[in-house]
Amino acid sequence: MPKRVIFTEKPDAAMNVATYLGIAERREGYYILKNGDIVSNGIGHLLNQGVPEDYMTEAQKNLRGFDQLPMLPSQFRHFPSPDKRKQLNILVKLFKEADIIVNAGDVDREGQYIFNETVAYAGIDPHGRDKPIERVLMTSFTDTALKAAFADVRKNGDATFVGQGHAGEARAEADWLIGMNGSRATKAAIKGFVEGGVSVGRVQTPTLGLVVTRELLIRNFKPVTFYVPQIKLPDGRILTWKGRIEGADMRGIDEEGRIIDRQVAEAIVARIQAGIAGLVTKFEESKREQDPPLPFSLGTLQSEISAKHGISAKHTKEATQDLYESKKMVSYLGTSCRYLPTAMHQEAPSILEGLSALYNKVAAGANPAFKYKCWDDSKVTVHYAIIPTGQIRGGLTENQQKIFDTISRRYMAQFYPKHQFKQSVLEARYGEDEFRSSWKETLVNGWKDVDQPADEDEQGTGDDQAAAPKMRMK
Incomplete structure (x- = not known):
């Protein structure tokens, strides 16, 4: 029987997958399953693109300020992150020994890129030219969701996943080019005015610009009595x-x-x-x-939670991540989609039944026969909106309780009259x-x-x- 190595992006995901498939033995950095397959994991990105000096000639290294710029690597390389090298070495060994590699990483472009770069570092083509590489799309860690995911195994070389990987790679390279060149150019331009380093980023700098513009409007606001x-x-x-x-x-x-x-x-x-x-x-x-309003994407959930409870976007994401990975109470959160596959409408009775443990009256009043515009296959790719899975766990933090309540109520609203x-x-x-x-x-x-x-x-x-x-x- 071919030996499969199943990769997940994070340790908690590996534990959930391995538990579902059946653990025979736990070893450092991976699980051996009862059927002989192996489940291992990354720790987010195990590799980075290095610093500018990694791409410079000796002559360039002796230059300073604008004379060093622009820095445009002809080919980006990947360097092991020192604090994650041990897990990277375990994965490289497992990938090389595997007959089949299964990408069970996160279903967004970043998850696809993390898997691709890790497999490529091991000297294996991530699109399956060297050995079979499969793709499994996990949207939650309930037994029902995992069963469905492993029953629908795809090829990692399918055009959709190739495109996702390229998109993730392009974003990473854009971040490096803008960040490294922008930071050093800004530092050179304001030399003598600011001590220490200056950080410029593709996302952080425009965001800071919005904050500064708003702050200036507030400071310069002149009240008018009318x-x-x-x-x-x-x-x-x-x-x-x-x-x-x-x-x-x-x-x-x-x-x-x-x-x-x-x-x-x-x-x-x-x-x-x-x-x-x-x-x-x-x-x-x-x-x-x-x-009823559409179910949540991560962005709309963060906005709603901030408006209702004053919880920051960062803390909302962290709490929702734990509800997804550890508690298995909500679906995958890294989504910009607010729609649901029509096939998932048939799961509504079981999800509502699960929610009834916390929302007895509200869940009992829901009618699964209602089918609003959120159920739309044409607006769903590999992602769909954040919804409850129907599983209920104890030990939630205050933030997790508020976030789960918000997600659950939005889902149950889909089964109430207009x-x-x-x-x-x-x-x-x-x-x-x-x-x-x-x-x-x-x-x-x-x-x-x-x-x-x-x-x-x-x-x-x-x-x-x-x-x-x-x-x-x-």
């Missing part, structure tokens, strides 16, 4: 001033259409109090319905001034009984219905 007349109708409805009709007197009103002269605002209030007649110019009433409401808009004119009010009336709460997104308008009766004086000052 006034907003309001009318309280006999039924309690509030009409809010929204502007003046075309051709009207615009004195006291700035370019953004705000009343900045208090006397102008007071004059509007006085005219209305004196009995000027109002004319309804628009009234619309429509029934609307709203699908949110239905009546939207009303009233507009009126008093002389040259136009007023507006809008409000909502919930007809069927639907999925909002389960999930309350942070980015939803949750003001209930409408955006103009706060208790209001005759004039507001902002």
Whole structure:
């Protein structure tokens, strides 16, 4: 029987796979399975692309500042990370002895690149020209998910995975080129003004630029006092001033259409109090319905958790990673996709049954017959949205509890009725001034009984219905 070596990106993943397949013996750096196969792992990247001096001639090394630039390696090389060399050597030996190598690394482009570079370092073509190399796509570590993954073995040389590997490699090389050249160029340009090193990066520098731009806007912000007349109708409805009709007197009103002269605002209030007649110019009433929001990608999950709980993106990712790898409670997190394969819709009853241990009433109220737009094969590649697996584990941290609750509620919302409401808009004119009010009336709460997104308008009766004086000052 051919000997297979199964590679995972991280130790926890290797343990989960080996446990599922059946461990016969645990050795340093790998597991021997009952059928003789082996499961081993990386520790993230085991290799790096080195430093500029690794690519320089002796003459270049003697140059300084801009004279060294640009640094453009004709061929990037891979160097063992000193603290991970031992595990790398174990993998190289196992890969060379294997009859078949199985890539069970993470399913994103980075995971594909990590496997490819490690196998290539062992002198083996990662696309299967030297020996068979298979690809297994694991999206969670439940027994059901692992069974499905190992029943659908593909070739690591398939075009999809080749493209993913190239994308990961290109990103790594771009990071090196921008980081190394940019950092040294910046240091040379500001020499004498800043002590120590300067770090420039493909992602970090534009992000820092956004932060600095925002900070400068805040520092340079000049507050403007403006006034907003309001009318309280006999039924309690509030009409809010929204502007003046075309051709009207615009004195006291700035370019953004705000009343900045208090006397102008007071004059509007006085005219209305004196009995000027109002004319309804628009009234619309429509029934609307709203699908549940899509399940989460990593980015949208981080935004939601930050808005709801004030947890940073970094801590959200770390907690979700543990929910995925150690707890097996959520699916793969490194995804930018917010859709689900249609075939996974049939798993809904079992996932909801699992969630009922924590969400008895909510899970019992879910109807698996509902099938909204999140189930769309055309928008799913090897990734899909982050969802619960149906498994429940104890010992969660506070952050993990909040994140799991958010993911689970978004998933269960997919099996509740649409949110239905009546939207009303009233507009009126008093002389040259136009007023507006809008409000909502919930007809069927639907999925909002389960999930309350942070980015939803949750003001209930409408955006103009706060208790209001005759004039507001902002």
